[in-house]
Amino acid sequence: MDLSPTEVVDLESIPLNNEVIRGLVPAQIEFVKESVVEINEELGYVGQSLRAVAANLADIKSNIKPGNWRAFLKSGAINCSERFAVDLVSAYTNWLGGSDIDDNLLASLTPRSLALMGSKGVTDKERQKVFQAVENGERMTEAAVRVLVKGSKKKKNAYSKKTESEKVKSLKDKIETYRKIINNLQDENKKLSILLSNREKIEPLV
Structure with missing residues (x-):
């Protein structure tokens, strides 16, 4: 027979700081701790379910x-979208199927995030960064997961691969482009000045 959450977990081990329990009576504190046990257990079931669905x-x-x-x-x-299913299969095939990560950590991540963590070139070390962030209470959006597992390497590498002469040429091209824009603006300004001047000469005669 399975034991209830409160019989398995010592309520005294539930970390509630002074800001949480300030002004609460002992019965309220106990209620919060019992609820924490149940919430964490349910989150574990969510992660377990995600893994089972993916499998x-x-x-x-x-x-x-x-x-x-x-x-x-x-x-x-x-009862899920095509994208949801595809992402779960991708995650399971590329890394989740062979991972022993705690189910409760999976509950905080979307199927898209789980799939991103199995992208080509992503290592266990980079996946661990995501789980560490989850444990630290950080909000793990898909964009945040992408940065942790992939960073901005593409942009950096594309620029770093250029030789010094290529970088100089690129800067000169930009300067030339800006110079043309400035010249065009100056020409437009001259035309406007002439139009205004002609208008001032004509208007007094009307």
């Missing part, structure tokens, strides 16, 4: 033909 979807994909798989995703047979 089942991956099994289906590996046992039917690509055309049947695509048709299955569009059939509406499962």
